[in-house]
Amino acid sequence: MAHKLHFDIDGTDFGVAGLASSNFKKVLKQLGLSNEIIRKSAICMYEGEINTIIHGKGGACDISITEESITITFTDNGPGIKDIERAMQEGFSTATNEARELGFGAGMGLPNMAKYSDKLTINSQEGKGTTVEIIINLA
Amino acid sequence: MSGFLDNLHHSVTLDKDKCKGCTTCLKRCPTEAIRIHDGKARIIRELCVDCGECIKVCPYHAKKAVTDSLDKLKNYKYNIALPAPALYGQFQNLKDIDYVLNGLLAIGFDHVYETAKATEAVTEYTKKLLVCGKLKKPVINSACPAVVRLICVRFPSLVENILPIIAPFEAAAIAARRDAVARTGFSPEEIGVFFISPCAAKATTIPNPIGMNVSPVSGVLSIKSIYMPLASAMKKLKELRPLSEASLEGVNWARSGGETKALGNIGRCICVDGVENIISLFEQIEDNEALDVDFIEALSCEGGCVSGALTTENGYIAKMRIVELGKAQKEKLKDMPVNPVNVDEAELDWSRKVVSRDVHNLDSDFKAALKKLEQINKIYETLPHTDCGSCGSPTCKCFAEDIVRGMAEEIDCIHKLKEKISILMSK
Secondary structure (H helix, E strand, C coil), X not given: CCEEEEEEECCCCHHHHHHHHHHHHHHHHHCCCCHHHHHHHHHHHHHHHHHHHHCCCCEEEXXXXXXXXXXXXXXXXXXXXXXXXXXXXXXXXXXCHXXXXXXXXXXXXXXXXXXXXXXXXXXXXXXXXXXXXXXXXXX | CXXXXXXXXXXXXXXXXXCCCCCHHHHHCCCCCEEEECCEEEECCCCCCCCCHHHHHCCCCCEEECCECHHHHHHCCEEEEEECHHHHHHCCCCCCCHHHHHHHHHCCCCEXXXXXXXXXXXXXXXXXXXXXXXXXXXXXXXXXXXXXXXXXXXXXXXXXXXXXXXXXXXHHHHHXXXXXXXXXXXXXXXXXXXXXXXXHHHHCCCCCCCCCCCCCCCEEEEHHHHHHHHHHHHHCXXXXXXXXXXXXXXXXXXXXXHHHHHHCCCCCEEEEECHHHHHHHHHHHXXXXXXXXXXXXXXXXXXXXXXXXXXXXXXXXXHHHHHHHHXXXXXXXXXXXXXXXXXXXXXXXXXXXXXXXXXXXXXXXXXXXXXXXXXXXXXXXXXXXXXXXXCCCCCHHHHHHHHHCCCCCHHHCHHHHHHXXXXXXXX
16 A cells, blocks of 8 residues: 655745655654654655756656655656766756756755665656656665 | 653643633644644643743733742752843843842842853853764754754654753753852752743753753743842842853853854854744755755744743843843953853763654554555545634644544534535535
């Protein structure tokens, strides 16, 4: 059995991003998960959300929680990732000047998500969109 | 597991006769610890952090803090007052802190030891710990008990970030008693050490100490309760003994930013005050690793301790006076030697680990908890999502959870009741 959560991510509204994360963390506490799992999940959630906003121009986040794992999937219909391998390198970023001015673009988003999850899968097509799936094991 | 769930004594209580069962405190509690049952507010002990917000917002003054009275001094042979620096800001036209200290001697205390003085020891040690680099960043101050408890209840992943040392008023109690034993020859048990407090959170640390098994403080008197006798005594003073040793930095601990200012250059700092502001910030701190913050000074009361629920003066007016009095102290003490605070660094360390409270868990069995989560969602979908509070829970989400936990019934929802009635009437 899986508990599912869905959040729409507005590409124009940075301010609302925190709310989804807060609700998600509450659910994890209601399930009695460890602080470590909550921390890892919160960071992955945050990085994924930011990426969906500044790169994907908005999209959605679907979370599925089972006894075995937490799966967080970000989907967008944005420009897609040209070079996934490069995108995974620390320090590399395709953030626009505007995003960098806001403090983003350090190039640590995807590497952080990889660091704090047990499995990271990226599917992307240039011009069509991107799906990023993170799995955090509970068992 | 230690401390928190063993003895859930709280200082915040309700005067049932004055309570109207309105939704004000219900909606404002930062940990959703309040419910309205049978027309009266009830506080869920496991969730309450003694921040005192409900005391501040209750329009009927039904919420109170339980603190000690001057009668308790009779239990001891020698009594020391530990005034919080916030006390100094309560008096109009006060130019010299010595009036307050002499006044405290006049109302029954044998000695006064300023909490502002004890901050020096805490500041020194904090600087040392921050520089040694072993603490988890961002380091969050431990001086506000409501913040520490808020973290334990609502931000358990940040428990490891709390600066693991006791608060200035506790350091003051240790130093004051030690000095008094040496000075008077009384045994430690014969000496009463009383904190003059601006808030309920600190009162709760006597039965429920943070980071230690037994508090060195004998009792807590609220600023509110001693204001009148103290102000009256201050007016009648025949002589003014120079008693105050508080530095400008120490006095400024009464306002937000004071602790940080005293630390000097210790890196990137955030000062946040007000419970709602702290909650928004801490959510960000949990999520965003890249923030690169070294130290956070978080105070539950907006403006700092001067705005505590047990003060008599408006916090911002008091703050103005605090700043002025701090400057006056600096001038007064500039050529005087600085006496050390008689407390060891080891005594400042927490002697007992602070742990988070596992209060949100729906079920110790994960599968059962998942099932309950589904039930909560199902019930939530049928609710109006107005968060009106009429059911006695602060939000519809909370109400759905209360139902699944067996604490409430669907019929408590006025909207659902209306629905049912209109169905019956249409038949």
